[in-house]
Amino acid sequence: MTRNSERNIELMDKYFSEGEKIAPEDMLFSYRDILFPASVSSPETLEALKSFEARSDDVILVGYPKSGTNWLEQMVQELADAKYTEEERKEIINAEKKVETFQRLEFGDPGIYERMKKLPSRRIIVTHLTPQLLPPSIFQSKAKILVLVRNPKDTAVSYYHFYNNLPLLPSFASWDEYFPDFMNGKLAWGSYFDHLVEWNKYIDNEKIMTISYEELKEDQVQGMKKIAAFFGFSLCEEDFLRIAKKTSFKAMKEKSSETHGKFGDVLFRKGVVGSWKDLFSKAQNEEMYRKFEDTLGGTKMAAKIKYDVYCKA
Template identity: 80%
Template sequence: MSRNRERVIEVVENSFSQSEKIPPEDLMFSYRGILYPTTLSSPETLEALKSFEARSDDVIVAGYPKTGNNWLNEIVREMESTDAKYTEEEMEEIKNAERKLEIFPCLEFGDPGAYERMKKLPFRRIIITHLPPHLLPPSILQSKAKILVLVRNPKDTAVSYYHFHNNMPLLPSFASWDEYFSAFMNGKLAWGSYIDHLVEWNKYIDHERIMVISYEELKEDQVLGMKRIAAFFGFSLCEEDFPRIAKKTSFQTMKEKSEETHGKFGDILFRKGVVGNWRDLFSKSQNEEMDQKFEDCLGGTKLAAKMKYDVYCKA
């Protein structure tokens, strides 16, 4: 059981109720040129975020929406709790603390007072965010906290986000895939442009406290990916812990338990969890447009090599 399961359900279902009263054109707001969901955050919260104080033992997981964040979040939480060897009583204490302090599942969510309340959490904090580096609180990059950055091939990300945008009550929907594709390529979605997000993180790819992992490599060999994550964060796990956690956090297992773990959000969050689904929607011209954009912005970079674009994104 993850620390914030009940909190996730509460936050999302409250947001669903709020969104029913909001006109589609008001479902998102703009902050520093990027769109965000009105029911989950606010300009005041994002301003207050600048004052967030990172700790050296914070475990930070960063990834653009629909790159596999929920999956990686669950993997990291299971690994961290195994490393910390929490008792059931301690886990209950952790959940109660987060619930009492109204700690939200994502760093940029909630009210402006959330960051003061986070200071009261006594244990190692796992912090999830969709933000690019320039919008992270300065203390995160200045501290000794380590950041695990998740990336996914942009074509599958685009398709997954398309279905998410159209099924999520908190976000405006699109009349067609073509309309959505234009918005995706121009960054007119919640959390902005994915390509810009990747370009920013590529600048930090050699940073000693930042590790990049791809959705695809986790799909290829989850245990190997988990061992890299454990080494990066300094988690002490036994050899038998890795296959146990991999089984517990498989897509199928998480999908089957999604109603219990995420409430109404479960059906929206867990769709297919596969690699290569982009071929079902991309037209020839859209395929070429994405290839050209990726080449222009990230061609020849270390991040592009890490993502294996030529393997996962070629028709």
């Protein structure tokens, strides 16, 4: 269960209710040439984000939408909270309730960043943003950043279903209508290729670690050990096994109504590697391969994603 499930459910119920009243053309706004959902953010909030004050012990989690950030967030919360007693966890949850935190750094009203100063350390902060849109203090501080990446084909498919099942975003009549918008970055949070290109510039930064969704799926315990070492979390072997069981896709999907309310059904769909094979045409396979090679070919980010392993037609 997430640290503050009650708050998550309250927010998502509100968003769902409001989203049903918004015309499709009003669901997104543009900020610095990137689209964002109007129900959960605003240009004023993104401007206010520049003033966010990072702490040296902040845990920053980054991932493009539908690359596995909800799964990663839950894992990291469990890893970070392993040292706390049940009473201490309740104190953290109560503090978050008072501050009225949101699930993503870029969500909420412009006053959220002032309120976040009241949160106890270590704060776990999740975002879908690229480096140039993050507040300068994150890079100026000693805060560590974990970047999650996923093969672009599965990300595209997962985001397609997410778009069509979430009333906060305009839906698409078909996969073929959606595909050009994914390829051209005409979706909320912009281009996944641009996202990867920008984070590739930081791949050798000692304060930043990149891990792939597929790597975590192959061996979650080993992946969590790497994450714990990076952030300096101290856990025993039993902790890792317990958390892996608690945060498996099956376990999280079964509890999704408790942790995320209506949003649970939208959030937890399949959680597998390779579902892109059901939708991609031969032409779309070729187009994405060319795009990947043109933007990321030969980079360390490309090596991390292993396109030839996970995206072979």
